[in-house]
Amino acid sequence: MKKKIMLLGSGELGKEFVIAAKRLGQHVIAVDSYNDAPAQQVADEREVINMLDGNALDAIVDKHKPDLIVPEIEAIRTERFYDYESKGIQVVPSAKAANFTMNRKAIRDLAAKELGLRTAKYDYATTLEQFREAIDAIGLPCVVKPLMSSSGKGQSVVRTEADIEKSWNYAMSGTRGDLMEVIVEEFIKFESEITLLTVTQKSGNTLFCPPIGHRQERGDYQESWMPHPMTNAHLNEAEQMADKVTRALSGYGIWGVEFFLAENGVYFSELSPRPHDTGMVTLANTLPLNEFELHLRAVLGLPIPDVTLQKAGASAVVLASKEGVPNISGVEEALNEAQVDVKVFGKPVTRPYRRMAVALAWDKPGTDVKSLVSKAQRVAAKVKVH
Numbered sequence: 285m286k287k288k289i290m291l292l293g294s295g296e297l298g299k300e301f302v303i304a305a306k307r308l309g310q311h312v313i314a315v316d317s318y319n320d321a322p323a324q325q326v327a328d329e330r331e332v333i334n335m336l337d338g339n340a341l342d343a344i345v346d347k348h349k350p351d352l353i354v355p356e357i358e359a360i361r362t363e364r365f366y367d368y369e370s371k372g373i374q375v376v377p378s379a380k381a382a383n384f385t386m387n388r389k390a391i392r393d394l395a396a397k398e399l400g401l402r403t404a405k406y407d408y409a410t411t412l413e414q415f416r417e418a419i420d421a422i423g424l425p426c427v428v429k430p431l432m433s434s435s436g437k438g439q440s441v442v443r444t445e446a447d448i449e450k451s452w453n454y455a456m457s458g459t460r461g462d463l464m465e466v467i468v469e470e471f472i473k474f475e476s477e478i479t480l481l482t483v484t485q486k487s488g489n490t491l492f493c494p495p496i497g498h499r500q501e502r503g504d505y506q507e508s509w510m511p512h513p514m515t516n517a518h519l520n521e522a523e524q525m526a527d528k529v530t531r532a533l534s535g536y537g538i539w540g541v542e543f544f545l546a547e548n549g550v551y552f553s554e555l556s557p558r559p560h561d562t563g564m565v566t567l568a569n570t571l572p573l574n575e576f577e578l579h580l581r582a583v584l585g586l587p588i589p590d591v592t593l594q595k596a597g598a599s600a601v602v603l604a605s606k607e608g609v610p611n612i613s614g615v616e617e618a619l620n621e622a623q624v625d626v627k628v629f630g631k632p633v634t635r636p637y638r639r640m641a642v643a644l645a646w647d648k649p650g651t652d653v654k655s656l657v658s659k660a661q662r663v664a665a666k667v668k669v670h
Contacts, residue, residue: 285308285309286309286310286311287310287311287351287352287584288310288311288313288348288349288350288351288352289305289310289311289312289313289350289351289352289353289354290312290313290315290344290345290348290350290352290353290354291312291313291314291315291323291327291354291356292315292335292353292354292355292356292357292360293315293316293323293335293355293356293357293360294314294315294316294321294322294323294324294327294330294356295316295321295322295323295356295357295629295631296322296564296627296629296631296639296642297356297558297559297560297561297564297576298314298321298322298323298356299322299323299325299326299629299630300559300564300567300574300576300627301323301354301356301559301576301579301580302314302323302326302327303326303576304574304576304577304579304580305580306326308580308584310580310584311328311329312327312328312329313327313328313329313330313331313344313348313350314326314327314329314330314331315330315331315332315333315335315344316330316332317332317333317334317335317359318332318632319332319632320632321631321632322629322630322631323356325630329348331344331348335357335359335360335361336359336360336361337361338361338363338364341360341361341364342364345364345368345373350373351373351374352373352374352375352376352583353365353368353373353374353375353376354376354558354583355375355376355382355386355557355558356558358386358432358433359432360382360386362379362382362383362386363383365379365382365383366379366383374583375535376535376536376537376557376558376583377484377530377533377534377535377536377537377539377557377583378533378534378535380533380534380535381533381534381535381557382557384533385533385555385556385557386432387431387432387463388429388430388431388432388467388554389408389431389465389467391529391554391555392406392467394529394532394533395525395529395552395555396552398532399528399529399532401525401528401529401552402525402549402550402551402552403551403552403553404427404469404470404471404472404544404551404553405422405469405470406422406467406468406469406470407421407422407467407468408431408465408466408467408468409465409466409468410464410465410466412449412452415428415448415452415466415468416448418468419442419448419468422468422469422470423470424442424443424444424445425441425442425443425471426441426442426468426469426470426471427439427440427441427442427468427469427470427471428440428441428442428451428452428455428466428467428468428469429455429466429467429469429503430455430456430458430459430463430465430466431459431463431465431466431467432459432463433458433459437458437459437503437504438454438455438456438457438458438459438466438503439455439458439502439503440454440455440503441471452466472544472546472551473546473547474544474545474546474551475545475546475547476497476512476514476544476545477497477498477499477500477542477543477544477545477553478495478496478497478498478512478514478522478542478543478545479495479496479498479508479540479541479542479543479560479562479563480492480493480495480496480522480523480526480540480541480542480543481493481496481538481539481540481541481560481563481566481575481578481591482523482526482527482530482538482539482541483537483538483539483578483579483582483588483591484530484531484535484536484537484539484582485536485582485585485587485588486536486582486585487585487587488587488588490527490530490531491588491591492523492526492591493510493566493571493575493578493591494510494511494512494570494571494591494593495510495511495512495514495519495522496508496509496510496511496512496560496562496563496565497509497510497512497513497653498562502637504561504637504639505561505562505601506600506601507598507599507600507601507657507660507661508562508563508564508565508598508599509565509596509597509598509599509653509656509657510565510566510568510570510593510596510597510598510653511593511596511653512653513653514545518545518549518550521549521550522541522543522550525541525543525550525552526539526541529541529552529555530555533555533557535557536582536583536585537557537558537579537582537583538558538559538560538563538575538578538579538582539555539556539557539558540555540556540558540559540560540562540563541554541555542554542555542556542560558579559575559576559579560575561639562599563575564599564627564642564644565597565598565599565644566597567599567625567627567642567644568595568597568598568599568625568644568645568646569594569595569597569646570593570594570595570596570597570646571591571592571593571594572590572591572592572594573588573591578591593649594649595646595647595648595649596646596647596648596649596650596651596653596656597644597645597646597647597656598644598645598646598653598656598657598659598660599642599643599644599645599660600642600643600657600660600661600663600664601639601641601642601643601664602626602639602640602641602642602643602664602667602669603637603638603639603640603669604634604635604636604637604638604640604669605634605636605637605669606634606635606636607633607634607635607636608633608634609632609633609634610631610632610633610634610640610669610670611669611670612628612640612641612667612668612669612670613667613668613670614666614667614668615628615667617666618643618663618664618666618667619663621645621659621662621663623645623646623647624643624644624645624646624659624660624663625643625644626641626642626643626644626663626667627641627642627644628640628641629641629642634669640669641664641667641669642664643660643661643663643664643667644660644663645657645659645660645663
């Protein structure tokens with residue numbers, strides 16, 4: 285039962301995963317590029333390396349000989365995973381899934397060209413000249429994202445000619461790793477965005493959690509809520525797409541599959557082969573198990589009988605405003621309301637717009653999620669990052 289798990293990336297999502305793992309008696313080595321990252325604070329062991337250095341990655345894998353490797357971020361030399369998998373190490377969800385989903389080019393081409401999923405029109409660029417050509421082909425407005433990034437870094441909307449060079453420079457500054465390429469996407473006039481948490485199991489059916497709605501700023505989520513209201517037809521369409529793409533990538537675990545909901549149907553957007561930031565709403569006890577517990581059970585091959593909605597919930601992030609060493613205040617005042625909670629991530633340094641905590645609110649199923657979002661925002665506003 286006891287496995288040695290190597291977690292690659294040790295942010296707030298990794299921290300919750302480690303907490304879930306420790307509750308089931310697992311041994312975790314938390315790896316990140318800086319010391320005292322959130323997950324390292326609760327893990328059994330830690331390593332600090334540049335995960336884009338393949339030799340450094342090989343060295344710690346050889347040192348610890350983990351049973352499982354669980355990636356939490358994009359900036360990893362993922363092509364090494366095939367070798368680890370061939371040596372009998374379980375890569376979560378699989379080496380193929382980790383490689384494809386760490387690069388927007390691979391996953392978008394798989395979804396649109398191989399699987400025939402409905403996506404926005406798109407093109408790629410590695411130079412400013414190619415970028416201009418791609419924008420001419422796609423048309424304005426359009427969305428620009430680095431092929432490798434996280435939490436919305438480097439993502440922007442180009443609305444006018446004057447935005448082009450600025451958007452290119454921002455994308456280059458936000459890229460993670462050494463892949464200096466962007467995807468230019470058609471701007472879809474969507475009504476809402478959802479995350480469909482999808483659980484693939486070693487023994488058992490693929491499960492779909494109730495849809496999560498979310499709002500973004502600067503490409504990063506600000507609030508999320510569960511469930512997001514949508515028609516059965518649209519939900520069935522999203523579930524079929526999620527099932528098709530996760531089967532193609534193979535492996536076991538939780539996937540955050542993102543969609544645009546538009547007037548003419550559902551558009552596949554992106555996919556993360558791990559717990560999703562918008563899924564922090566599940567920490568509000570919306571499901572029998574939160575997304576981190578679901579991920580752990582799936583990767584350990586333990587049964588997951590149910591993901592039925594237990595409560596309606598919402599989350600709202602608490603952001604830093606500048607660089608420094610954080611001091612968090614206001615938690616006592618924030619917790620004065622009933623059916624709310626605050627999770628402080630424990631990040632050792634701040635920077636502008638960095639997530640430092642999350643506020644949660646919940647109520648019985650059928651509660652208006654808009655009111656819960658307002659409640660979570662109100663709670664988050666009381667938590668201050670100095």
